[in-house]
Amino acid sequence: MSDSSSNPDYTKQGAAASGAIDRSMRAPVVLFAAAGVFWLLVGTLLALITSFKLHTPGFLGNWEWLTYGRVRPAYTTVFLYGWATNAGLAVGFWIMARLSRNVLQRGTILNTAAVFWNVGVLVGVAGIFFGDLTAREWLEMPGYAAPILMFAYVLIALWVVLTFQYRNSKYTYVSQWYLLAALFWFPAIFGTAQLMAVYAPARGVLQEVVGWWFAHNLYALWLTPIGLASVYYLLPKILGKPVHSYYLTSVAFWSYLVFAGWAGMHYLAGGPVPAWIISAGVTGALLVLFPVFIIGINHHRAMAGSFGMLRTSPALRFTYFAAVAFTTVSVVAAIAAFRGVKEIVHFTYFTDGLMQWGVYAWFTMAMFGALYYLLPRVLQRAWPSPTLISLHFWTSAAGIGLYVFAMCVGGWIQGLQMNNPEAYPEFVDITRNTLPWLVMASLGGLLLFVAHVAFAIHCLWLLLRPETAENRSMLTAEPKTMKVAAK
DSSP states (O other), X not given: OOOOTTSGGGSHHHHHHHHHHHHHTHHHHHXXXXXXXXXHHHHHHHHHHHHXXXXXXXXXXXXXXXXXXXXXXXXXXXXXXXXXXXXXXXXXXXXXXXXXXXXXXSHHHHHHHXXXXXXXXXXXXXXXXXXXXXSSTTOOSOGGGHHHHHHHHHHHHHHHHHHHHTOSOSOOOHXXXXXXXXXXXXXXXXXXXXXXXXXXXXXXXXXXXXXXXXXXXXXXXXXXXXXXXXXXXHHHHHHTOOOSOHHHHHHHHHHHHHXXXXXXXXXXXXXXXXXXXXXXXXXXXXXXXXXXXXXXXXXXXXXXXXXXXXXXXXXXXXXXXXXXXXXXXXXXXXXXXXXXXXXXXXXXXXXXXHHHIIIIIIIIHXXXXXXXXXXXXXXXXXOSOXXXXXXXXXXXXXXXXXXXXXXXXXXXHHHHHHTOTTTOOOHXXXXXXXXXXXXXXXXXXXXXXXXXXXXXXXXXXXXXXXXXXXXXXXXTSOOGGGOOOOO
């Protein structure tokens, strides 16, 4: 069921109820969002160091804890568990409360969870810098950080289940489907990986199978459902239109959950694993295009005739950018899963470019859009600077575009040269040829650094801005240059 003009949330009583829900959610949403923005800045700085070290290996090379082997895992950990998860939880809590029509109950649970989650991230990142890290992609945190994170997650799951169970709405909305799916999948993915890759490591090649299964599904079954929940909520809310086809949305939801979990196995192509595992990964990557196309149709049909609103609604601008990125990265990832293509892009920078296409251009931009929409409502004050909003969007879009282009195109060329030993007998020559692309990627990273600093300053400004009647009124009567598209 989608929000529409006939929904009670659009009536005066519904608007008043939404306002009460927003005010009640202020503490946990601000806690998780503020922690996310803090980790975003830390992660951006670490990402820049990582990027510079690829083309200037001696950069900050006199400190052992700033070597590439520690900075990169620290960056991915900060970005995934610090920024992405904190932001996703802030957005998810707010959407769940809104759609359940529940004023916040048991808020202490969420506030406690916020503290423990971020202590767990801090412990994990510190362990990485001290050299106590694992060799698993996206699971580099030492094992002693996991219990802290899982304790926080138990509190989070408890609150979400209770809020959904005692909802004051007779409908279950599509955004709630995806949030509950993510809620179920995270402990299954994270717990299984911790058990089989950290605490009691599986033997032999099964370690790599578990590692790639985890890394792919952390993106496909944790981050992506939260992003889809956000887009499915915001597009109808901002545009005032229902979801294009509710029946197809149901089909897409179930088919995505079935197919997405298999798609990560194609990353093991060429490895000493059973051929059927690789084939299952390639097949899953192709089959997942079925729900992706349905989701894309729903998103893009909703925008038909409303593209003019992109100029006036920052939340819509970020959200639609993310929706387009989700469709395109899914198609490119499916193409890259074919064995013929994998022979070229495997073990190249293309994989990193594709990862940033999904985690940043898709998920992070979706979270930016959601935060631009919900933070003014939670804090009851309007964004103070349209200039900072524009600066944030354009530098984010340009920065991630430049980064993805450099890494994907540079990685493709790198793969072609590695497969042509007659023309490039010395591997060092191929490495030198990647330098211009790596410098270009670093320029993209600098733009993203500017974007994130602008966003952090704007969030702090909004938080410290006094809550006045004038500021509250601007939520529904804003200048066109900074309209947040209130209901």
